[in-house]
Amino acid sequence: MKSFSESYKAAGVDVTAGYRAVELMKSHVERTKIPGVVSGIGGFGGLFQPNLTGMKEPVLVSGTDGVGTKLKIAFLMNKHDTVGIDCVAMCVNDVVCCGAKPLFFLDYVATGKNHPETVAEIVGGVAEGCVQAGCALVGGETAEMPGFYPPDEYDLAGFSVGLVDREKIIDGSKIQPGDAIIGLQSSGLHSNGFSLVRKVFRVNEQNIGMYIDELGCTLGEALLTPTKIYVKPVLRLMEKVGVKAISHITGGGFYENVPRMLKPGVCAKIEKKALPQMPIFSLLQRQGNIPEHDMYNTFNMGIGMCIAVAKEDANRAVDELKAAGQSAFVIGEIAAGDEGVVIC
Structure with missing residues (x-):
């Protein structure tokens, strides 16, 4: 039956x-x-x-x-x-x-x-x-x-x-002051901070389909852009370069996630000017009047993953990632200290 x-x-x-x-x-x-x-x-x-x-x-x-x-x-x-x-x-x-x-x-x-x-x-x-x-x-x-x-x-x-x-296993134990931090570009907001995003944009049936020149698409299209999957380029990079630590920038942004790849006695210095300028983040910050610290403590700000490599391997790492189809940039360095993350 x-x-x-x-x-x-x-x-x-x-x-x-x-x-x-x-x-x-x-x-x-x-x-x-x-x-x-x-x-x-x-x-x-x-x-x-x-x-x-x-x-x-x-x-x-x-x-x-x-x-x-x-x-x-x-x-x-x-x-x-x-x-x-x-x-x-x-x-x-x-x-x-x-x-x-x-x-x-x-x-x-x-x-x-x-x-x-x-x-x-x-x-x-x-x-x-x-x-x-x-x-x-x-x-x-x-x-x-x-x-x-x-x-x-x-x-x-x-x-x-x-x-x-x-x-x-990559656990950050080999990380040293002077190592470079490589940032892998995100596709946008990914899947974090959407309670704040929906509050700022007051998302509803009327404005979800609104075309926004600054974004080059509708609000809904920008918000629904899927999260970038970094697996294949990262696995390829590991075969070419000695990767010391990796951090996935998810909920909690830089301040919460980057320290998870650091060992005691070192911190990460991130240069704001080195990050890609993606319109969705500037629009969100401006429209929501969100303090800069809160932006870096909630969103990926254009960088979905951070990878620490030896300074001498930085340029090669960027080239290998780009060859795998992943936009990447040197966005900072590892330094001595216990500050966790310093955005400068």
Whole structure:
């Protein structure tokens, strides 16, 4: 007998919609298959067999995150095919900070009402993020939760697992005064600070589609730009240059995230003039009358990842990143001191 519950449907949960969503997302999941994938979707667990060849002491590295209130922008625009990229990015960009290669990803979509086409759009974005990161989407979960979420809203979260040889873990222990800090350009706001962003711009159905000359696009398009995934260029850089420390600039901006890559006794000096000038940040600061310190303590300010390398390797590091398609700049240096981060 086919699975169906009239009573459950009357309570607001349609299991057949879930089956339809799975059918629609299968082609997206198929795009992410890489060597090591053992199972398809639909089982109770996602199976993955890692290649441990040449590794002395394999270490698993995991990361988890969600998209946050940036989802409110997707709801207003009725555009759901990019937030999955954000979800993957927030996890795999963390994992690669340890020097690990992301292997696989799982997502969790909780919605007020299961609209199969919308869920498939969301998972399509997740799959695209996995392709960009070079990892596999091996499973996930869709939960229909009427009364908990509004019918046309959802939450999206996920996690990734990566692998690194213990002797190659990047932990900041080799960082020294005089090392250069390389900044990798962001695609915009990424997925952080959106509660403040929505307050400043008073985002609503009327202004979300407003074209803003300064941005060169509509407000909604600028805000919904997906988070940059740095995995492939960073892994390539690690093969060419000795990377000493990596920091993913997420919620908390520079002041919270850069110290996480520093060892005791050193600080990071960041030169403001070296950062790319992206219109979204200047518009946000001006319109919200936000103090400079708060900007650097909330947003990435055009730099989504910081990497510390020896001074003599700085130019080569920038060139290698650019060759991988990633804009990068020398934005500061490591110095002696306990100030954490100094923006100058």
